[in-house]
Amino acid sequence: MNNAxxxxxxxxxxRGPAPAIAVLLGSGWGLxxxxxxxxxxxxxxxxxxxxxxxxxxxxxxxxxxxxxxxxVVVLGGRKHAYETGEADAMKGAIxxxxxxxxxxxxxxxxxxxxxxxxxxxxxxxISDHINLAQRSPLFGEPGDDRFVDMNDAxxxxxxxxxxxxxxxxxxxxxxxxYAWYMxxxxxxxxxxxxxxxxxxxxxxxxxxxxxxxxRHAGLRVLALSLLTNMGAGMEAQPLSHAHTxxxxxxxxxxxxxxxxxxxxxxxx
Numbered sequence: 617m618n619n620a621x622x623x624x625x626x627x628x629x630x631r632g633p634a635p636a637i638a639v640l641l642g643s644g645w646g647l648x649x650x651x652x653x654x655x656x657x658x659x660x661x662x663x664x665x666x667x668x669x670x671x672x673x674x675x676x677x678x679x680x681x682x683x684x685x686x687x688v689v690v691l692g693g694r695k696h697a698y699e700t701g702e703a704d705a706m707k708g709a710i711x712x713x714x715x716x717x718x719x720x721x722x723x724x725x726x727x728x729x730x731x732x733x734x735x736x737x738x739x740x741x742i743s744d745h746i747n748l749a750q751r752s753p754l755f756g757e758p759g760d761d762r763f764v765d766m767n768d769a770x771x772x773x774x775x776x777x778x779x780x781x782x783x784x785x786x787x788x789x790x791x792x793x794y795a796w797y798m799x800x801x802x803x804x805x806x807x808x809x810x811x812x813x814x815x816x817x818x819x820x821x822x823x824x825x826x827x828x829x830x831r832h833a834g835l836r837v838l839a840l841s842l843l844t845n846m847g848a849g850m851e852a853q854p855l856s857h858a859h860t861x862x863x864x865x866x867x868x869x870x871x872x873x874x875x876x877x878x879x880x881x882x883x884x
Contacts, residue, residue, distance in 0.1 A: 617665065621715055624664055624715075628663075633717070637882055640694060641692055645871060657677050688879055703825040718835065720835060721827075722837075723742075727740070728808075732846075739782075739841070741792075742840070743791050744793045745770075764828065769828075774838040778838060794819070795814070797811075808848050808849055812847075820841065
């Protein structure tokens with residue numbers, strides 16, 4: 617793995633210097649890649665440490681350029697733990713970013729709302745997470761560095777900046793705890809009731825492993841959820857991946873507008 621990371625980082629260095637900010641796109645956020653100007657693209661399969669993707673809505677391309685005057689690299693999707701049962705699928709990609717010189721990881725995802733007052737199409741800033749799956753991408757890591765402090769996993773200063781940008785744009789931005797559910801099946805109504813009792817405001821099948829990896833690599837993390845549905849049992853709407861993508865598509869433009877403005881004001 618270390619050789620693959622070194623080779624991937626070297627391939628990116630050969631294309632140009634690392635931007636300070638990386639953005640990892642989840643379902644519904646793909647249009648953000650179009651906002652990147654003067655860009656070069658690299659397919660994940662050209663970088664030996666990167667995963668091969670197999671989920672709809674994830675392009676599997678790295679796009680590096682600028683948004684406004686801000687240099688940024690955009691990752692077009694992630695490999696999920698539910699695809700293999702292992703939580704470390706993005707280990708090589710995250711560590712490549714750190715080795716290249718990236719300092720901030722902005723994550724995005726599609727998630728289910730657990731708050732009856734927060735409707736599909738709205739946005740949530742992740743303040744903390746619950747690792748419901750109790751799986752770690754650091755299983756088997758040697759040394760004391762594996763004992764990563766997860767206090768302030770979602771950087772407080774970056775969250776404050778996100779709130780300020782949303783207020784300036786008059787874009788409602790909720791804030792709450794994200795619960796990671798392994799999947800790939802959706803949650804049962806009983807599970808959703810339990811998650812709500814635990815204090816979660818949204819639930820999804822990603823983001824937490826990448827946050828752990830990023831913090832282990834010394835990156836600061838900011839994360840945003842696009843809420844695409846209500847949790848199971850909260851409404852009569854059947855849940856499906858197609859419904860998630862359709863709901864994300866309707867609200868995607870507003871999400872991307874906020875993300876574009878935010879990236880230009882982040883201070884690594």
